C-alpha cells in the first residue's frame with residue numbers, strides 16, 4: 001500500500017490556506033492526518049476537510065514534532081515562515097512555503113512544476129521548497145514553451161491584480177467599499193489593505209516602492225523569473241491592483257532571439273501543460289478573471305504579432321491567483337515531492 005502523509009497547513013483559514021485544503025481533497029492527496037494550523041486568534045475555529053470539521057491548532061515551534069508532520073504547506077505571511085519554518089525543518093518536515101521569505105535564498109529551490117520540476121530534488125539543501133509570487137507563476141507557465149522554441153530575450157508586463165492577492169481582509173475591503181458606495185457613504189479616508197480606495201479605481205502600486213522606482217512586487221517578477229527559468233531575461237513590470245476579487249490578468253509583450261509567428265506560438269501553448277487557449281477575438285473569446293475562478297489552469301489569449309517587429313509577440317494571460325498563483329502550485333510541488341520519495 002502506498003504511503004500516506006501527515007500534512008500541516010499553516011494559515012489554514014486564510015485565503016490561500018482554504019484553497020490548499022480544497023486542492024488536497026480535489027487532487028486526492030495521500031493524507032494520513034491533516035493538521036490545520038493558525039494563530040491563537042483561531043483557536044476554537046474549525047476547517048472543513050474530508051467531509052468533517054477539524055479543529056484548528058495553534059502554530060507553535062513544537063507542533064511539527066508532536067504531530068509527526070511529514071509535509072507543511074505554509075501561507076501565513078513571511079515573518080511567520082521566517083520564525084516557524086526552521087522548527088518544522090528541524091522536526092524532519094519538508095516545508096513548501098507560499099511566502100516571499102525564502103524565495104531568493106540561493107540554497108532554496110523556487111519551483112513551478114511545469115517549468116523547473118527538477119529543482120525539487122534540491123529540497124534537502126534547506127528542507128524548504130519555495131512557491132513563487134502569484135504573478136510570476138502564471139507568467140512563467142506561458143513563457144516556458146515559447147522560450148524553448150524561440151529563445152526569449154525580454155518581457156514587458158503590466159498586471160491587473162485582484163484584491164484577494166492581499167488576503168481575505170483585502171477582499172472584504174473591496175466589498176465593503178462597494179456597499180458603502182451604493183449607500184452614498186463611501187469614505188476615502190480609511191483604506192487599510194491598499195494605499196487608496198480600491199472601489200472604482202486602479203492602483204499602480206503593489207507592495208512598497210524601492211529606490212529604483214519599482215515596487216517590491218515588480219522586482220519579485222524580475223528576480224523570480226530569472227531564478228525559475230535559469231536564465232537572465234530582461235523584464236520590466238508594472239503591477240496594478242484592480243477592483244476584482246479573484247484572478248490576476250497580465251498583458252505581456254515578449255521579445256525573442258528570432259522571428260516568431262503568432263499562429264505557431266498559439267499551437268505551442270495549446271500543447272503546454274496546464275495552459276488553456278481562449279483566443280477567438282471575432283467572437284469576443286479571450287481570458288478574463290471571472291472565467292478562470294476556481295480553475296487550476298492558466299488561460300492565454302489575444303496572441304498576436306507585433307505591428308512593427310517580427311521577433312515580438314503580445315498576449316493576455318489570466319489565472320486564479322489563489323489557485324494557480326498559490327495553492328495549486330504548492331500542492332503540485334507536494335505531489336512531485338511525494339513521487340520523488342517513492343522513486344527513491
Ligand SMILES: NC(=O)c1ccc[n+]([C@@H]2O[C@H](COP(=O)([O-])OP(=O)(O)OC[C@H]3O[C@@H](n4cnc5c(N)ncnc54)[C@H](OP(=O)(O)O)[C@@H]3O)[C@@H](O)[C@H]2O)c1
Nearest residue numbers: 011013014015016038039042075076077099165167168326
Ligand atoms: N493571496 C494570494 O494570492 C497569495 C498568493 C501567493 C502567496 N500568498 C502569500 O500567502 C500568505 C498568506 O496569504 P493569504 O492571502 O492567505 O492571507 P490571509 O487571508 O490574510 O490569511 C492569513 C492566514 O495566516 C494565519 N496567520 C497570520 N498570522 C499568524 C501567526 N502569527 N501564526 C499563525 N498563523 C498566522 C491567519 O490565521 P489567523 O486568522 O489565526 O491570524 C490566516 O489563516 C502571504 O504570505 C501571502 O503573501 C498569497
